[in-house]
Amino acid sequence: MSVLRIVLAVAKKDFRTAISYRVGFVSGVIASFWGLIAFRFVSKLVNTGQFSDSTVAYFRFTVVGLLFASILEPSAIGTSSSARNEQVQGTLEYMASQPVRRIYLGLSWSAYGLLQSMVIAVIVLLLTIPIGFRVTNVNVPVVAAVIVLSIVVFAAVGNVGAALVMVIQQGSVIVAGALSIIGVVSGTLFPISELPGWLQAVSHLSPLTYALEALRSATLANQPPTSFVTDLLVLAGFAVVLLPVSAWVLERAFRTAQRRGTLSTF
Amino acid sequence: MIPHHRRSRRRGQSRGAVGGIEVRGVGKSLRGRQILHDVDLAVPRGTVAVIEGDNGAGKTTLVRILATVVSPDTGSALVNGYDVVSQGLSVRRSIGVSFANERSLYWRINAYQNLELFGQIAGLNKKVIAVRSAALLDELHLLHVAEGQVQRMSTGQRQRLMVARALLTDPSVLLLDEPFRGLDEDGVQTLINLVAKRVQAGTTILIVAPLIVAVLPVADATYRIDAGTVRPVTAGQLGEYHPEQP
Numbered sequence: 001m002s003v004l005r006i007v008l009a010v011a012k013k014d015f016r017t018a019i020s021y022r023v024g025f026v027s028g029v030i031a032s033f034w035g036l037i038a039f040r041f042v043s044k045l046v047n048t049g050q051f052s053d054s055t056v057a058y059f060r061f062t063v064v065g066l067l068f069a070s071i072l073e074p075s076a077i078g079t080s081s082s083a084r085n086e087q088v089q090g091t092l093e094y095m096a097s098q099p100v101r102r103i104y105l106g107l108s109w110s111a112y113g114l115l116q117s118m119v120i121a122v123i124v125l126l127l128t129i130p131i132g133f134r135v136t137n138v139n140v141p142v143v144a145a146v147i148v149l150s151i152v153v154f155a156a157v158g159n160v161g162a163a164l165v166m167v168i169q170q171g172s173v174i175v176a177g178a179l180s181i182i183g184v185v186s187g188t189l190f191p192i193s194e195l196p197g198w199l200q201a202v203s204h205l206s207p208l209t210y211a212l213e214a215l216r217s218a219t220l221a222n223q224p225p226t227s228f229v230t231d232l233l234v235l236a237g238f239a240v241v242l243l244p245v246s247a248w249v250l251e252r253a254f255r256t257a258q259r260r261g262t263l264s265t266f
Numbered sequence: 267m268i269p270h271h272r273r274s275r276r277r278g279q280s281r282g283a284v285g286g287i288e289v290r291g292v293g294k295s296l297r298g299r300q301i302l303h304d305v306d307l308a309v310p311r312g313t314v315a316v317i318e319g320d321n322g323a324g325k326t327t328l329v330r331i332l333a334t335v336v337s338p339d340t341g342s343a344l345v346n347g348y349d350v351v352s353q354g355l356s357v358r359r360s361i362g363v364s365f366a367n368e369r370s371l372y373w374r375i376n377a378y379q380n381l382e383l384f385g386q387i388a389g390l391n392k393k394v395i396a397v398r399s400a401a402l403l404d405e406l407h408l409l410h411v412a413e414g415q416v417q418r419m420s421t422g423q424r425q426r427l428m429v430a431r432a433l434l435t436d437p438s439v440l441l442l443d444e445p446f447r448g449l450d451e452d453g454v455q456t457l458i459n460l461v462a463k464r465v466q467a468g469t470t471i472l473i474v475a476p477l478i479v480a481v482l483p484v485a486d487a488t489y490r491i492d493a494g495t496v497r498p499v500t501a502g503q504l505g506e507y508h509p510e511q512p
Contacts, residue, residue, distance in 0.1 A: 002389060005387075005389065009382075009387055010383070013372060016374075016375045017375060020374045020415070090369025093365065093367070093370065094367075094370035096334075097335050097358060097361075098358060098384065099355065099358040099388055101355065255337070258335060258336055258337040261294070261296040261297075261330070261336045263335050263336070264330075264365075
C-alpha cells in the first residue's frame with residue numbers, strides 16, 4: 001500500500017533525525033512518568049464514589065486516561081507541528097511537489113511521534129506497576145480496536161491542524177487548545193459523571209469519551225464483551241466520517257496555499 | 267515568436283508530439299504584485315530550454331507553477347500532457363524538480379538517506395534506490411561526502427545533491443531552478459555534462475537562472491524573462507536583452 005510505504009519512509013526519516021539529537025526519548029519517558037507519580041499521591045486523597053474501594057483506584061483511572069491521551073496527542077498535535085516544522089525548515093514545498101496524495105503526507109507527519117509515544121507509554125506503564133498500577137482480565141482485542149480507531153480519529157483532527165498550518169501558518173496552538181477542552185470533558189482525569197449535566201451532554205460529542213470508556217472497561221473493570229459494542233461503534237462512526245472529511249480539508253488547504261503561493265513562506 | 271532552436275538533436279525522434287512542456291497565457295499575481303504576464307512557452311519533448319532573467323523576474327514562480335506548488339491565475343500549463351491544475355498528481359509523477367532552496371533537503375540526515383526518503387515516497391524499491399543513488403552521487407562527485415549529514419556539506423555540494431534528488435525517479439521532465447548556484451567551475455561542467463546526457467536519453471529539461479551562458483552549449487531554445495514576460499531570444503542577446511529594444 002502506497003500510504004503505508006510513505007508513512008514508514010517519513011517515520012524512518014523522523015527517527016533518524018530524532019536520534020541525531022539523542023536526549024528526546026529519555027526526557028519523554030521521565031516527563032511522562034513524573035507526571036503520573038504526582039497522581040499517585042493525589043489518589044491517596046481521592047476516596048469517594050467509584051474510587052472509594054482503595055487508595056490506588058483513582059491512580060489506575062488516571063494512568064489509563066493520561067497514557068492514552070499521550071498516545072493520541074502526537075496524532076493530533078504532532079501532525080500540525082510537523083507540518084509547521086516542514087514549513088519553517090523549507091521542506092514543505094518540496095514535499096508538496098512529490099508524487100503522492102496530500103492526505104498521505106498528513107498521515108505521515110504524525111507517524112514517528114505516534115510510534116515514539118506508544119513505546120514511551122509502554123515503558124511508563126511498566127514503571128507504574130511497582131507504585132500501584134494493575135489491570136484485570138484485559139480484553140486485548142477491544143484495547144487494540146480502541147487504540148486503532150482512536151488513532152484514526154485523532155489523525156483526522158491532526159490533518160485539520162495541518163490544513164490550518166497551510167492556510168494561516170498556525171495549527172498546533174489551535175489543536176492543542178481544542179484537545180485540552182476535549183481532555184477535560186471526556187474524562188481523562190475524572191469520570192464524566194462528575195461534570196454538570198450540560199457538560200456531560202457535550203462530552204458525548206467527543207470521540208475520546210467513548211474511547212476512554214471502552215478502554216477502562218476493557219482494562220480495569222472486567223466487563224463482558226457486549227458492554228463495549230456501543231462505544232466501539234460510535235468510535236468507528238467518528239473514524240469513518242472524520243478521516244475522509246479531513247482529507248478533503250487538507251487537499252483544499254494545499255490548493256489555497258498553491259493559489260496564494262505560500263507553501264514556501266512562513 | 268518562434269523560439270531560437272540551436273540545433274536538431276536525436277534525428278527521427280518525434281519532438282513535442284506528446285509530453286514536454288506547454289505553457290499558454292499563464293499569469294500569476296502574488297501578494298498584490300503581478301509576477302507573470304501572459305506567459306507562452308513550449309519545450310518539446312527531449313529538448314533543453316533555458317530561461318535567463320534577473321532576480322524577481324518571475325523565473326522561480328514559473329518553475330513552481332510547472333511543479334504544481336503554485337497555481338496559475340490565468341492560462342494553462344501542461345507538463346508531459348497533464349494539466350498542472352486539474353492533473354497535479356500525474357504532473358508530479360512526471361517531473362523531477364530542483365528548487366533554488368537548499369533548505370528543501372533534510373539537513374540532519376545524510377545524502378543517501380535523503381535520496382532513500384524521496385525514492386520511497388516516489389514508490390521506487392530499495393534496490394533501485396540504492397543503485398540509482400550510488401550512480402547519481404558518483405556522477406555528481408558527491409560520494410566522498412554522502413555519508414555525512416547534509417548540514418556539513420558546502421552550498422555547492424547541497425546544490426548537486428538537489429539535482430541528484432530530482433533525477434532519482436528518472437523523470438521525463440526535469441525542472442532546474444538556478445542549478446548553478448554555489449557551484450565551482452568543475453561543478454558547473456559536471457552539471458552541464460549531466461544535462462547533455464539526460465537530454466540525449468529523451469528527458470525534457472527546463473533550466474532557469476540569472477545567467478545561463480554556461481549552459482548554452484546544450485540549450486535547444488533560449489528565452490529571457492523580464493518583469494514576468496517570457497520572450498525567445500538568440501544566444502547573442504542573452505545578458506544584454508532589454509524589452510524596449512527592437
